[in-house]
Amino acid sequence: MVSAPYHLIALDINPLAVEYCKSIGLNVHLIKEDGIFPVANGAFDACILDNVLEHLKHPRSTLDECYRITRKEGGLIIAVPGVRGFESDPDHKKFYDAETLRLLDDRWLLQSLFSIPFLFSSEKLSISIKQYCLVATYNKI
Known part of the structure; x- marks a missing residue:
């Protein structure tokens, strides 16, 4: 398990990278093909x-x-x-x-x-x- 600040959010275009990061407890979201970041x-x-x-x-x-x-x-x-x-x-x-x-x-x-x-x-x-x-x-x- 990786320790990261709870308020840190990562974004990436690579679904495999996102899946791996989530598997080790990181707060990561996938940027979809339209390039829009999935945040407010x-x-x-x-x-x-x-x-x-x-x-x-x-x-x-x-x-x-x-x-x-x-x-x-x-x-x-x-x-x-x-x-x-x-x-x-x-x-x-x-x-x-x-x-x-x-x-x-x-x-x-x-x-x-x-x-x-x-x-x-x-x-x-x-x-x-x-x-x-x-x-x-x-x-x-």
């Missing part, structure tokens, strides 16, 4: 897209849903792979760098931009280390 408007304090956007050819509908499900003063956290991580997965469709994250969506105000597992951004690390990710945090405008 303004239901969450924040939406987290961790290594999701780069898999989407057209991310606008996902960003629309994040906007819809977060409360008025809600937040958005996005993590995307660096260059090497992006190039390592053939399912990755769109690369995001600091500039594209800054200009991502005018409904969200960028609060911070940093990298993990390092606290500083580095083009050299992005090219060299597969685990390097760029993280952006936003507040709803």
